[in-house]
Amino acid sequence: MLHHLTVTAQHSPELLERVLRVMRHRGFSVQTMQMNLDSELQQVELQVALESERAIALLTAQLSKLIGVTSVAVSERAVEPKLAVV
Template sequence: MQHYPLTIQVNKRPESIERLLRVIRHRGFDVVTLNVENNADIMNFNVTVQSERAIDLLKNQLIKLPDVLKLN
């Protein structure tokens, strides 16, 4: 399995974490590590996922979420 590190910046909303994790799971990826930094209006997620699937499948779905501001 491949490991993929992602840095995701989202608007600070109660449902943001839930939405991100749901998309990760539904696209067939497992979370290996998750670190969340909380700032005034923005949350920064550093997450490592693993899967046999291509990471572009996940990135294309994450960037469509309304609260996602930046994805690296």
Template sequence: MTEYQLQLTARYRPEVLERILRVVRHRGFTVLALNGNNQGETFTLNLTVRSERALDLLKNQLLKLPDVIELSE
């Protein structure tokens, strides 16, 4: 299995974190570490995930979420 690190910026709304984690799980990735930082109207989330699947499968789905602003590796 391969580990990946992602940095994600999203709008700060109560349901956004839940949606992000649901996408991670549904795409077959396991969260190894999660660190978040609230910046007023947005938050930054650092994720370490692991999977045998390609990271692009997860990135494409996360970018489709309306509250996700930016995603980088």
């Protein structure tokens, strides 16, 4: 099953590594990911498409507990992958 998440957090050098580790430990596989940094606010927004048979609530609960994460939302919209036309 494919799930779409938006994670908002305060920017830090280790943020992406911690978020990805939790996703992996909870049994989710990243299919696509887009990250945007607002340098004025020092805030990061991650849009991630994840695949797993597990309930998405298992992941969102753990992500929201991470230091610096301000919000985690399950989204209906897909993260648009950038495809190269050959």
